[in-house]
Amino acid sequence: xxxxxxxEVSAKIQTEVERQLEELGGYVPTLAIVRVGEKPDDLSYxxxxxxxxxxxxxxxxxxxYPQDISMEEFREEFRRINEDEEVDGILLLKPLPPQxxxxxxxxxxxxxxDLDGISPENIARVFSGDETGFAPCTAxxxxxxxxGYGVSMEGKxxxxxGRSPVVGRPLAMLFLKEHATVTVCHTRTRELExxxxxxxxxxxxxxxxxxxxxxxxxxxxxxxxxxxNVDENGKLCxxxxxxxxxxxxxxxxxxxxxxxxxxxxxxxxxxxxAAAMRRA
Amino acid sequence: xxxxxxxEVSAKIQTEVERQLEELGGYVPTLAIVRVGEKPDDLSYxxxxxxxxxxxxxxxxxxxYPQDISMEEFREEFRRINEDEEVDGILLLKPLPPQxxxxxxxxxxxxxxDLDGISPENIARVFSGDETGFAPCTAxxxxxxxxGYGVSMEGKxxxxxGRSPVVGRPLAMLFLKEHATVTVCHTRTRELExxxxxxxxxxxxxxxxxxxxxxxxxxxxxxxxxxxNVDENGKLCxxxxxxxxxxxxxxxxxxxxxxxxxxxxxxxxxxxxAAAMRRA
Numbered sequence: 001x002x003x004x005x006x007x008e009v010s011a012k013i014q015t016e017v018e019r020q021l022e023e024l025g026g027y028v029p030t031l032a033i034v035r036v037g038e039k040p041d042d043l044s045y046x047x048x049x050x051x052x053x054x055x056x057x058x059x060x061x062x063x064x065y066p067q068d069i070s071m072e073e074f075r076e077e078f079r080r081i082n083e084d085e086e087v088d089g090i091l092l093l094k095p096l097p098p099q100x101x102x103x104x105x106x107x108x109x110x111x112x113x114d115l116d117g118i119s120p121e122n123i124a125r126v127f128s129g130d131e132t133g134f135a136p137c138t139a140x141x142x143x144x145x146x147x148g149y150g151v152s153m154e155g156k157x158x159x160x161x162g163r164s165p166v167v168g169r170p171l172a173m174l175f176l177k178e179h180a181t182v183t184v185c186h187t188r189t190r191e192l193e194x195x196x197x198x199x200x201x202x203x204x205x206x207x208x209x210x211x212x213x214x215x216x217x218x219x220x221x222x223x224x225x226x227x228x229n230v231d232e233n234g235k236l237c238x239x240x241x242x243x244x245x246x247x248x249x250x251x252x253x254x255x256x257x258x259x260x261x262x263x264x265x266x267x268x269x270x271x272x273x274a275a276a277m278r279r280a
Numbered sequence: 281x282x283x284x285x286x287x288e289v290s291a292k293i294q295t296e297v298e299r300q301l302e303e304l305g306g307y308v309p310t311l312a313i314v315r316v317g318e319k320p321d322d323l324s325y326x327x328x329x330x331x332x333x334x335x336x337x338x339x340x341x342x343x344x345y346p347q348d349i350s351m352e353e354f355r356e357e358f359r360r361i362n363e364d365e366e367v368d369g370i371l372l373l374k375p376l377p378p379q380x381x382x383x384x385x386x387x388x389x390x391x392x393x394d395l396d397g398i399s400p401e402n403i404a405r406v407f408s409g410d411e412t413g414f415a416p417c418t419a420x421x422x423x424x425x426x427x428g429y430g431v432s433m434e435g436k437x438x439x440x441x442g443r444s445p446v447v448g449r450p451l452a453m454l455f456l457k458e459h460a461t462v463t464v465c466h467t468r469t470r471e472l473e474x475x476x477x478x479x480x481x482x483x484x485x486x487x488x489x490x491x492x493x494x495x496x497x498x499x500x501x502x503x504x505x506x507x508x509n510v511d512e513n514g515k516l517c518x519x520x521x522x523x524x525x526x527x528x529x530x531x532x533x534x535x536x537x538x539x540x541x542x543x544x545x546x547x548x549x550x551x552x553x554a555a556a557m558r559r560a
Contacts, residue, residue, distance in 0.1 A: 120400040123408075124404055127403050128445045128449075157475075163456050169408075176449070176464060176466070179468040183461065185461050189435065190436075
């Protein structure tokens with residue numbers, strides 16, 4: 001059983017980012033991270049993104065707003081960041097608190113700066129298989145980790161557990177682009193174990209701690225765990241029971257250290273691409 | 281074996297359209313059909329749409345342009361239609377000839393008038409399961425025909441053959457919204473027959489005459505044929521071999537008279553909805 005290490009894939013992405021940075025002739029792209037409130041998940045992702053950008057020689061600025069900011073104020077702040085010539089890309093930490101109209105912000109964000117693919121324009125491009133669009137970083141990280149380990153998706157049965165607009169659905173589109181036969185499962189799926197056992201590539205993106213066990217895994221399958229959960233003992237865990245899955249799969253991503261370790265590298269790559277597009 | 285007749289579903293939609301029309305208090309919504317060139321498929325669809333609108337008491341105008349119209353001219357013409365206060369909804373017959381930038385028109389079309397869901401805004405809404413968006417009429421017609429015959433999709437295995445941005449992909453999203461477990465197959469799918477036999481609901485949308493036969497069908501499955509092809513004898517046929525499929529399926533849509541007969545009814549319904557949105 002091979003453990004699919006995010007760090008190794010990230011190292012390859014770093015090399016690519018550095019090459020693309022050179023083409024920018026000394027220009028240092030800047031990421032704006034926009035956060036409302038102080039959710040631990042957001043703070044943790046923000047820290048990871050900031051340190052990744054620093055490591056890759058990229059700029060990053062955090063914009064943090066109080067949990068109770070009004071839509072009027074937030075719209076104005078977001079507009080300023082969106083129009084700021086110094087900002088090459090934006091990462092909006094979601095979900096936003098209920099008083100803020102997330103849909104309006106998604107429609108407002110400049111598609112060229114929309115690194116995590118939340119704008120209609122980028123969603124439509126990913127949907128149509130148009131590579132000029134930005135896909136959500138986590139969904140793209142899954143494809144990158146597979147490619148990084150030489151796992152071809154063409155003609156393979158790929159089963160995704162989870163139908164969220166942030167991971168499951170865009171990943172289905174990315175897998176179709178890679179010519180996989182794609183199945184999307186969710187809470188209403190009957191005989192989930194049986195459906196999952198059809199998978200040559202099984203992806204768990206359900207946000208449900210250790211829900212995927214040995215009975216869900218076909219012998220020799222490649223298992224990718226997108227889940228980041230905290231279990232009853234306060235320990236970080238994925239949507240897969242790693243030990244159980246590792247007993248049957250040929251390759252498994254650990255949590256932490258798997259998909260999560262690639263996501264911010266994809267973000268960095270998107271940032272450099274966004275800067276190149278804006279300066280073209 | 282039940283033959284799923286589009287006309288019966290269309291009749292139900294007509295009743296609903298007439299009810300919604302009444303709410304508009306005498307206002308007659310107008311559809312603009314935009315066609316470039318004289319492709320037989322386009323002409324045939326246009327005739328069908330015109331007669332459907334007439335039958336439902338709705339207005340319709342055809343705008344036809346020569347095959348060699350320049351992008352500059354077409355952009356100007358399209359802009360005029362798009363901004364015309366008398367036009368409530370637009371149907372653009374695609375694909376456009378190569379000198380025209382289809383993507384630009386898709387981005388230009390007012391999402392509120394975009395009855396066939398080609399704008400990024402509507403694609404993004406369908407992708408996210410947001411019902412305020414317009415889905416492509418053919419994809420929605422599949423769901424309507426199933427609902428019209430009381431076929432629940434919840435928890436069912438739905439297999440779609442074809443991954444086009446016009447039918448396969450949006451239908452996958454609509455099926456997810458109906459809580460089906462969705463699989464999308466295509467030309468690179470291995471063991472297509474076996475995958476198709478997993479389907480409780482099998483949809484063919486590949487544009488390949490009679491490619492789906494008895495070996496693709498699970499006993500008792502519901503089979504929906506989106507294909508409209510002309511065979512070597514000049515006869516209209518679907519992507520399914522009707523006789524072969526009918527021998528195993530519990531329900532099958534005929535071609536013609538199945539999905540195609542519902543598509544323009546869905547278009548009519550979208551038109552009335554568009555008019556209601558614009559006048560709200």
